[in-house]
Amino acid sequence: TTYPNDINRLNAPFLTMFESLIPPNEEKVKQKQLLTVLEKLVSKEYPEARLFLYGSCANSFGFSKSDIDVCLAMELQNVDKSDILLKLADIFESNNLQNVQALTRARVPIVKLMDPVTGISCDICINNVLAVVNTKLLRDYAQIDVRLRQLVFIVKHWAKSRQVNETYHGTLSSYAYVLMCIHFLQQRRPAILPCLQGMETTYFANVDNVECAYFDQVEKLHNYGSRNGESIAQLVWAFFHYWAYCHDYANDVISVRTGRTLSTTMIKYLVRCSKRAKDWTRRVGNDRHLICIEDPFEVSHDLGRVVDKFSIRVLREEFERAAQIMHYDSNPCVTLFEPY
Ligand code: CTP
Ligand code: MG
Incomplete structure (x- = not known):
């Protein structure tokens, strides 16, 4: 990698930007407060139900x-999720929560609400336990090297400014961008992040027949990335360079699970061996395999499946634009984030 000579002049402004995007502690306190309120309301009707935070409010x-994502975990015995969501909506509405809406037909059915006391909006889903577990994986990766959190904040801020963080328009979810950042830091030489799923199992959960196993004693990995001295400015430069010019979109699968880049040829082989990967083949046939991002636990789930022929071009042009700006622009900290 050949960085521009003066790349490190960008360290201070990127770090300032990172600091300004971090939620202040009182926001975290308010989120907990709201969770307690919701827990009380829910347990009156469903005493054995438990609430968990997941997504960006819990993955660091x-x-x-930002809004908060909540997962309600409970045993469902012959009851319909929709009925529960409608019941919950009733409860919330009669307890002064605002903008209450049950979206029972969504891909992930939820109840939405806004708490007028804290001003926080929230989405509640039922039994999305895999999301709670992958949230923990992301949070654990973030503890290993502070550069992951810095990089993700800058990349998410870029993606939101450039409108390439909209799955309903065929671009990528924040979750997908975090996986791309982890993958990227696993590939640096020396590596900045390990592959937690390739290490001794210290955490295990079986969720809907998906086995989630990895090394979660991340406090023991504090020095893992210290042999690599790359700065945040160098990493932002290299991140965009990598997705603009180095990644083989047609043939590579981004796999945090293995800590490597897999080839789609290997995926086709896996498809022949496993029924669960079946979805991927169909999409290969349909030519919708334009960027492949394997979910770390639900391996048949390709987070790039939302990307189509049009949006892959938008996405790659944005990566190229960002790479060019990082290399040539005199003021990347402004130009990079100019609204689309
Ligand atoms: N998730 C998932 N599979 C997806 C998308 C999301 O399991 N295809 C789960 C992940 O646990 C993720 C959470 O849903 O952490 C929320 O996803 P998303 O909104 O993309 O990420 P956030 O981290 O909440 O980002 P934002 O700040 O943009 O809301
Ligand atoms: Mg979210």
Whole structure:
């Protein structure tokens, strides 16, 4: 990698930007407060139900003032999720929560609400336990090297400014960008992040027949990345360079699970061996395999499946634009984030 000579002049402004996006502690306190309120309301009707935070409010990659994602875990015996969501909506509405809405037909059915006391909006889903577990994996990776959190904040801020963080328009979810950042830091030489799923199992959960196993004693990995001295400015430069010019979109699968880049040829082989990967083949046939990002636990789930022929071009042009700006622009900390 050949960085521009003066790349490190960008360290201070990137770090300032990172600091300004981190939620202040009082926001975290308010989120907990709201969770307690919701827990009380829910347990009156469903005493054995438990609430968990997941997504950006719990994975340590959340910006200030973001909505919170909540998962309600309970045993469902012959009851319909939709009925429960409608019941919950009733309860919330009669307890002064605002903008209450049950979206029972969504891909992930949820109840939405806004708490007028804290001003926080929230989405509640039922039994999305894999999301709670992958949230923990992301949070654990973030503890290993502070550069992951810095990089993710800058990349998410870029993606939101450039409108390439919209799955309903065929671009990528924040979750996908975090996986791309982890993958990228696993590939640096020397590596900045290990592959936790390739190490001794210290955490295990079986969720809907998916085995989630990895090394979660991350406090023991504090010095893992210290042999690599790359600065945040160098990493942002290299991140965009990598997705603009080095990644083989047609043939490579981004796999945090293995800590490597897999080839789609290997995936086709896996498809022949496993029924669960079946979805991927169909999409290969349909030519919708335009960027492949394997979910770390639900390996048949390709987070790039939302990307189509049009949006892959948008995405790659944005990576190229960012790479060019990082290399040639005199003021990348402004130009990079110019609204689309
Ligand atoms: N998730 C998932 N599979 C997806 C998308 C999301 O399991 N295809 C789960 C992940 O646990 C993720 C959470 O849903 O952490 C929220 O996803 P997303 O909104 O993309 O990420 P956030 O981290 O909440 O980002 P943002 O700050 O943009 O809300
Ligand atoms: Mg979210």
